[in-house]
Amino acid sequence: MQSRPVAPPVTDAPARRAALAAALLASFLTPFMGSSVNIALPPIGREFSLDAVTLGWVATAYILAAAVFLLPFGRLADITGRRKIFTSGLGAYAAASLGAALVQNGGQLIVLRLLQGVSGAMLFGTGVAILTSVFPPAQRGRVLGWNAAAVYIGLSLGPTAGGLITEAFGWRFIFILNAALAAAAFLAVSRSLKFDFREAAGEGFDMKGAVIYGLALSAVIAGFSEMPDAAGVILVVLGGVGLGMFVLIETRTKHPLLQVSLFRGNPVFIYSNAAALINYSATFAVGFLLSLYLQFAKGFSPAGAGLVLVAQPVLMALISPFAGRLADRLEPRLIASGGMALSAAGLLMLAFIGRDTPLVYLMTALVVIGSGFGFFSSPNTSAVMGAVERKCYGVAASTLGTMRLVGQMLSLGLAMLLFALIIGRVPISAAVLPEFIDSLRASFALFAALSLAGVGASLARNRVAGAA
Template sequence: MRIVLFVITLASFLTPFTLSSVNVALPSIGREFGVDAITLNWIATSFLLSSAMFLVPFGRLADIKGRKRIFATGIAFFTLGSLFSALSTSAELLIAFRIFQGIGGAMIFSTGIAILTSVFPPSERGKVLGINVASVYTGLSLGPFFGGILTQNFGWRSVFLVNVPLGLLIAFLTYLKLKGEWAEARGEKFDVIGSLIYSATLISIMLGVSEFSIPLIIAGLILLVTFVLWESKVEHPVLEISLFRKNVTFTLSNLAALLNYSATFAVAFLLSLYLQYVKELTPQQAGFVLVAQPVIQAIFSPLAGWLSDRVEPRIVASTGMAINAFGLFVFSKLSETTPLNLILFNLMLMGFGFALFSSPNTNAIMSSVDRKFYGVASAILSTMRVLGQTMSMAVVMLVFAAFLGEVEITPEVYPTFIKSVQVCFIIFAILCLFGVFASLARGKVRN
């Protein structure tokens, strides 16, 4: 079981490492390609968008065909996507390869937690998921740190190239060391039509939100209704609707995850721009500041997971979300004169809040479903995360479009830029408060 934990932990490190290191590299990418803030946003968001489209279909396919098989394929896709991203000659090509990378990320996201939940007994689940969450936050920690160093000394392309040897190592270990297969739904049919409707639904809604297109959002809502009707009558649905209808813990825990990621994902993006433009820090210096939050997350996540094996997860997770809401309100007061010490302290406080929320919430979700739904449950949780991350970036796009327009960030627009950052943090703090109520309302996991 230890080798399974080691391999999944490495993979769980890889994807967030890329996400957070790319945030630090964005200003350098913008300068090389001469693109505006909204295009930079798309370089970050394209990965999330493609991941969200395929998470649930791949989760269901993993339950049927085998979680190890889908996991290994995802590592291959992600590694190739990293290589192609490093070779990009334009912002458009980079966005395209980030989409390809996101498909691999969907395979990894939808299987990792499911494999761990399949292998380890319920009494150890919180601890193991806490270790897995810690690896995610270690990736987030080292991403800004090494991303800043790599970008400053070797250029932004090195941020993608560094993933290639790590991806190859994980693929090698998966092939040689990961014995057995997990497919509790083997023999059931894969719902192709439902998967297509699902992907079309998500892409319509997410593009509609990102592009502020009412017709796309309406189309997405119509597709959503169509999807629910189809899934309710098909024999082997890609997404078991009863998981939401009859399982309050599962539904509200996923809603809490959606609100949490919607409120917090863009924090690193906004602060990266703020620190490098307004505070005039180098990419390396900005990475040193941003590393404070995920380091605290990585330290306390195993403890929070262990705690959720003994205390109701909703109590631990709700406390974490309340801390995050407070931290976001603090960041809504950012100005040109805000001390770096205050930013560091607040990032550390939010890191503690993240740790208290994530692994207990994951434990609550995976403990509330049967084994045959582990892949789908893991995929839905990952979908909430990716959808939340996309919504978080969409809020930034909307606010930037309203305040800045399609202009490069220069000293002349710094006051307007800071105002837009403050508005984003106010919106995020309110979202996080709603998440606290959703987390508290989920009910007990243990009787």
């Protein structure tokens, strides 16, 4: 059987357009799913009688599975073909989304969210790796800015569309819509993307490392949801030990899952990934927390809450392409660091919210956070991808994606931990509203401190011109 052509020349304009369209479709789809489901969490919680911590797992399960499988699928994409993994992920994502629309209880929904996350992992890293393979370094910041804009457009439409869909048709239709979008993307990509990338073809796959990594990461996140109980502490410790073992094994493996050598003598790669981890840890739970706040404390409908929350991702979508172009001319570290400082200011504003906080105050904070994130994302991605050689693009993109997803999990995990400490394992209601507000304030104060720490990690990078 004839194999597909590998890595077309960067001068092939139709190939570039096909790669860009494919990556943008996937980059829109996954955040649209996440942000629309966040708006639907209160109705889901009421239908299945879920407490605050279990409700958080509806969001966390997807991210956990994606984080566990992102590095393995990134490595497999480099070996077997990025197009193959990418299109398979779209098909599996459509099937899992349709299944989630048919669940009968919270446990089934969490399982289907896990399956969505596995298929999402096949999309996260491969799309960025394909773009980086096709476009030359001088255009990398620009196309990654467009890719970031697609992510934020998905985030922007998700809350509004999710709220309107939930009110008009019920929350299950959100999953039906995502299944239809994924199926359409699968058909479009199968027809237009005719080439593949297998720069690591013939190398081995580190199955032992993949298993240890997945179990260790799962233990850490599961432990966060059980803390401060002893079982939670034990799981976190065991997971931390497991991650340490994973890194040690990877240094002694011929074809490792995670190329530890990428971090050696490469401060740009190290600190850019650290900055991404901290930034997502500090910002991701904002939508989840404010969705609950607006509906439980303010009495907003799902559609009304979505219209408020749309302010943050709209700013991200508007600013990301501009920030990407700046990263082609200026130092990515300075642009990204300034963006993270803006996000810290917005998070600090939210640390003072109460039941009677004016809506204009909330929206101002969201605008500040969204602007900061828009200036951070594409310059930071450009710095990461520019710090490795071509054959490592899949692993580098997956490493960055893993930082993003682990940061998102830590963000939700910290929020759920504070829920457990301050509210307890009870459904959110008027009886626990004061405790709920206290947990929000504590979460946003912690996230603001994390974001300030991230500014230091971002500035610690060596001076690197974006075009280099």
